[in-house]
Amino acid sequence: MKAGDLVGQFGGGWDIPVSGILSLQWRSRAPFAFRLVETATKDGVATITIKRPDAMNALNETVVEQLHEAFRDAQADPKVKGIVIAGAGKAFIAGADVRFFVRNMKSGDLARIVAFTKAGQALLNDIDASPKPVIARLHGLALGGGLELALACDRLIATERATFAFPETGIGIYPALGGTQRTTRRVGVGLARWLVFTGQMLPAAEAEAIGFIDEVVPHEELDAACRAAVLKGIRPRVVKTLDAKHAALASFFAGNDAEHLRTGAADTGGDEALAKAMKRVGAKAPIALRIAGLLIESGSGVPLDAGLAMEMSHLEEIFSTKDAFEGLSSLGKKAPVFQGA
16 A cells, blocks of 8 residues: 555545645655755856765765766756765765665675666766866765765865775775775875775875875865865866875885785884784775775776776675675674685
């Protein structure tokens, strides 16, 4: 029995008519369509906002579809000079919807996970290729897929409250929306390995210092900074000179593969910061680390589209592992125990 039928029966017993909007939807026999993405255009700047704050704007099939539709519309609008992508609530985008992965792994429908990832990559590729400037408005958490989406934008502008991380190898998978590819092209192989292998959480100031994001502004100035960036147009990125700490991390991770780091076999030279970073790698999923390391190394020497294709090519392999199911299903409940299987 449909919800409208139930309302009609209940209301009829009390002589209460069904509301107009529900009555129209009832007669159409179509489900309600909920908008999780909204666009507001002002003075030539289209701001596309993901409105799923209860789930910290996590990406699911509906969000990706509606976001892609909104982006295409804004890009095709001759009145729009540039696009700002934002998130409602406390987060920008806190990654992909883990429940989607777990549900489809349980049912054995890995093809749906592949299709979702393919759709996500198509969206990010369109953002990356846009002739109009695209700005990521980063006011809170940007994790996993959310950070990957931001990296596809021309400019990443954050408040001091924003934080960034790739948590994937700690939940049995790897970044598959360009995280192993666009990160390398922004900060190099060494720092890309550090970020992906450790899941290190970066505050905005540190992310800016290594060139991972472009600008940090006070919260009350964020909208104005995003608008100004649109009006200035696409500009070359400024390459940062690393401080001693990050230069050492970049060199250490560039010189050691995932297995040496995971097993603690890499020589830290007595550096406590490097030893601590290596210990963090040891807690991650072995297969996820191996594949992520391969993608970062191999992808750094090929065009971006080839690197992204490499990410797609290992999806069924990683989501077929016991570690992926353990990591994803344990999230928020307990620390996962990885077996390398």
